[in-house]
Amino acid sequence: MSVTPLAAHPSTRPAAAFRGRIGRDARSGHYAVPRRYRLHLAAADPDCLRIAVTHSLLGLEKACPVTFLPAVPDCPDGGHSALRPLYDASAHRYTGPALAPVLSDDWSGRIVSSHGPDIARDLARHFGGGRPTLYPCGEESQIEAVERMCAQGIEEAAQRAGAADAEVAERTAALDTLLTTLGVLERGLGAHEHLIGDQITAADVELWVALVQLDTVHRYHLDAAAVHRIADHPALWAYARRLAAHPAFGAHLDLDAIARRHHARCQGLEAAGAAVQILDWETHAADGSAVRPQVNRP
Numbered sequence: 633m634s635v636t637p638l639a640a641h642p643s644t645r646p647a648a649a650f651r652g653r654i655g656r657d658a659r660s661g662h663y664a665v666p667r668r669y670r671l672h673l674a675a676a677d678p679d680c681l682r683i684a685v686t687h688s689l690l691g692l693e694k695a696c697p698v699t700f701l702p703a704v705p706d707c708p709d710g711g712h713s714a715l716r717p718l719y720d721a722s723a724h725r726y727t728g729p730a731l732a733p734v735l736s737d738d739w740s741g742r743i744v745s746s747h748g749p750d751i752a753r754d755l756a757r758h759f760g761g762g763r764p765t766l767y768p769c770g771e772e773s774q775i776e777a778v779e780r781m782c783a784q785g786i787e788e789a790a791q792r793a794g795a796a797d798a799e800v801a802e803r804t805a806a807l808d809t810l811l812t813t814l815g816v817l818e819r820g821l822g823a824h825e826h827l828i829g830d831q832i833t834a835a836d837v838e839l840w841v842a843l844v845q846l847d848t849v850h851r852y853h854l855d856a857a858a859v860h861r862i863a864d865h866p867a868l869w870a871y872a873r874r875l876a877a878h879p880a881f882g883a884h885l886d887l888d889a890i891a892r893r894h895h896a897r898c899q900g901l902e903a904a905g906a907a908v909q910i911l912d913w914e915t916h917a918a919d920g921s922a923v924r925p926q927v928n929r930p
Contacts, residue, residue: 779835848890
């Protein structure tokens with residue numbers, strides 16, 4: 633499908649504390665050396681889930697090992713105690729939370745990046761030789777358009793639509809934005825299996841994670857009628873179901889971890905949409921279990 637780029641808006645993702653890049657600048661010293669770098673991920677977090685799926689699609693288990701973190705951070709500030717030594721070693725008197733995702737350099741014991749989109753791109757571009765092309769040449773603008781569509785038209789819109797402290801008009805407008813976005817994606821997919829071209833790209837990873845969040849987190853704060861309208865996009869949810877059965881996607885879908893993270897962080901009220909599950913994710917993810925790689929977590 634062809635994606636019309638959206639106007640640029642400020643990112644809804646929190647600002648990353650570290651924005652180093654692999655292979656971008658020779659002066660940084662961050663060369664693409666196998667087994668030099670390590671990922672630290674809590675797969676219940678959507679940014680981490682995107683990276684985990686990307687990492688598996690690229691087959692980088694040996695080239696870039698992964699340490700999986702608990703779903704719910706164990707520090708009062710929302711950070712992970714396991715990441716604190718890395719943060720302290722990487723920034724003088726760092727006082728913020730030690731958040732995932734993190735790409736660290738085992739040679740120096742410091743953090744290269746905590747910015748999810750940069751990490752995913754660097755893994756694909758500098759460790760992806762002979763592997764699937766997740767960022768096809770000439771399609772970068774379309775992938776970025778999908779990223780904005782998911783961040784603003786799905787995730788941010790769903791949050792506003794379910795915000796109990798928002799005015800009715802604001803919630804209605806946000807739901808309209810969400811449904812409009814889903815409608816565009818529904819029509820674009822049509823008979824196509826993937827968003828861009830004839831193979832999985834980073835755009836599919838982005839959209840799939842947004843749909844997982846929509847059904848496993850955001851619908852809990854929407855009314856039942858809204859969730860039924862969201863579910864009324866058969867091509868889109870069939871697409872989500874197919875990808876869930878793919879080993880690189882389904883291997884990282886930990887519904888219990890997502891639920892624990894949501895309940896630990898959520899300050900909102902549960903609504904009737906909580907009872908209207910759109911997909912049976914566990915069953916669909918199990919469809920690919922015969923060829924699924926083993927993913928070990930605490």
